[in-house]
Amino acid sequence: MTANTALPGQPQIAYAGDQLHVEGVALSQLAREQGTPLFVYSKAAMLSALAAYQRGFAGRQAHICYAMKANSSLAILQVFAEAGCGFDIVSGGELARVLAAGGDPAKVIFSGVGKTRHEMKQALQVGIGCFNVESEAELDVLSEVAVSMSKQAPVSLRVNPNVDPKTHPYISTGLKGNKFGIAHEEALRAYRHAASLPGLKVVGIDCHIGSQITDSTPYLDAMDRVLDLVAEVESAGIPIHHIDFGGGLGINYNGDTPPEADALWAQLLAKLDARGYGQRQLMIEPGRSLVGNAGVCLTEVLYLKPGEQKNFCIVDAAMNDLPRPAMYQAFHQIVPLQPRSGDGVVYDVVGPVCESGDWIGRDRQMLVQAGDVLAVLSAGAYCMSMASNYNTRGRAAEILVDGTKAHLIRQRESAFDTFALEQLV
Numbered sequence: 418m419t420a421n422t423a424l425p426g427q428p429q430i431a432y433a434g435d436q437l438h439v440e441g442v443a444l445s446q447l448a449r450e451q452g453t454p455l456f457v458y459s460k461a462a463m464l465s466a467l468a469a470y471q472r473g474f475a476g477r478q479a480h481i482c483y484a485m486k487a488n489s490s491l492a493i494l495q496v497f498a499e500a501g502c503g504f505d506i507v508s509g510g511e512l513a514r515v516l517a518a519g520g521d522p523a524k525v526i527f528s529g530v531g532k533t534r535h536e537m538k539q540a541l542q543v544g545i546g547c548f549n550v551e552s553e554a555e556l557d558v559l560s561e562v563a564v565s566m567s568k569q570a571p572v573s574l575r576v577n578p579n580v581d582p583k584t585h586p587y588i589s590t591g592l593k594g595n596k597f598g599i600a601h602e603e604a605l606r607a608y609r610h611a612a613s614l615p616g617l618k619v620v621g622i623d624c625h626i627g628s629q630i631t632d633s634t635p636y637l638d639a640m641d642r643v644l645d646l647v648a649e650v651e652s653a654g655i656p657i658h659h660i661d662f663g664g665g666l667g668i669n670y671n672g673d674t675p676p677e678a679d680a681l682w683a684q685l686l687a688k689l690d691a692r693g694y695g696q697r698q699l700m701i702e703p704g705r706s707l708v709g710n711a712g713v714c715l716t717e718v719l720y721l722k723p724g725e726q727k728n729f730c731i732v733d734a735a736m737n738d739l740p741r742p743a744m745y746q747a748f749h750q751i752v753p754l755q756p757r758s759g760d761g762v763v764y765d766v767v768g769p770v771c772e773s774g775d776w777i778g779r780d781r782q783m784l785v786q787a788g789d790v791l792a793v794l795s796a797g798a799y800c801m802s803m804a805s806n807y808n809t810r811g812r813a814a815e816i817l818v819d820g821t822k823a824h825l826i827r828q829r830e831s832a833f834d835t836f837a838l839e840q841l842v
């Protein structure tokens with residue numbers, strides 16, 4: 418790693434001199450002040466990812482609803498709320514976070530296969546924009562709950578276009594064997610059912626085919642399938658006010674080359690125009706692509722442990738902080754904050770948790786010593802929001818960098834915090 422090199426996919430996270438920076442802040446100083454593991458996010462990187470979508474939709478009626486499960490920390494939500502975004506939520510807890518961060522409930526859409534009656538009530542009370550309903554049984558329950566509150570719930574049906582997003586099976590959601598959505602063949606019947614229920618008002622159609630998608634073909638195929646359904650449902654006399662294409666656009670973890678959001682939408686909008694739907698109200702639910710490349714996780718090298726078959730670099734971050742490698746064999750680039758010159762050794766980078774699945778990177782050539790601090794890149798999405806207290810490890814602190822300012826947006830959890838709600842008998 419040489420001085421002044423921007424790392425792929427994240428121009429706001431780069432070496433200046435021989436020090437890795439997030440915007441105008443040197444990460445080694447943050448690590449000294451705040452300790453490690455430490456998540457650091459670039460506000461400019463998030464806003465620039467959002468701007469690519471905004472450019473793509475210039476002149477169209479489109480709402481961007483940040484899929485907040487990617488990173489639901491309050492200050493991150495605040496950044497997107499202030500930039501005009503709505504939110505895609507998947508639980509009542511996420512709705513509470515949107516409200517706490519100052520988000521507008523009218524711009525919230527509620528996705529997920531297992532909404533409880535309590536969550537439906539909570540969402541109807543604050544007047545969310547739309548429920549994305551995923552089964553016929555859920556339609557009945559939602560209607561019942563809305564009628565009991567003398568309300569009508571705005572609904573969109575999540576349809577399953579049966580296209581292969583060619584991503585990891587755990588993050589592919591639009592195939593027939595997935596638990597998500599209503600099968601294409603059953604969609605018209607479900608729409609008729611929804612339109613007949615007193616507590617529901619049909620407003621849209623929705624699909625979300627998977628995550629970390631790096632090719633535009635599955636999106637274009639899914640769009641054709643969804644537009645076929647819009648035509649079918651509308652010719653049955655049920656108007657579809659908005660079309661929601663979900664999220665799923667991939668980011669650069671390891672030389673991945675997903676399309677830019679504006680380029681992808683230029684293709685999708687051309688198709689919408691060609692089929693006569695270009696002026697419809699559009700919605701999207703991006704998560705990873707808004708925050709993934711905007712964050713890093715800093716971790717200190719504790720021990721180097723040479724072995725006969727493998728050398729281990731044991732660091733103070735673990736699978737409870739960075740769960741993606743353990744969950745999906747996912748890749749994060751790992752770089753030193755201050756590179757040393759020389760060739761290095763091939764290591765498996767592992768955490769202190771008592772599981773063999775607790776690894777962060779495998780077979781990485783690095784020149785490091787105990788006490789060095791490393792940055793795990795592309796750690797803005799599905800890291801802190803999936804973090805746990807396994808092994809009674811308090812969750813990391815989080816910093817939001819804005820220019821030369823570093824704001825502490827989450828304090829490090831103490832051991833006491835991790836058991837504060839427990840009681841002895």
Ligand SMILES: *Cc1c(COP(=O)(O)O)cnc(C)c1O
Pocket residue numbers: 484486487505507528529625627628629663664665666702703704705706
């Ligand atoms: C997770 C999810 C998203 C966001 O997916 P990304 O890959 O992070 O963009 C959008 N919509 C729904 C329904 C989801 O479950």
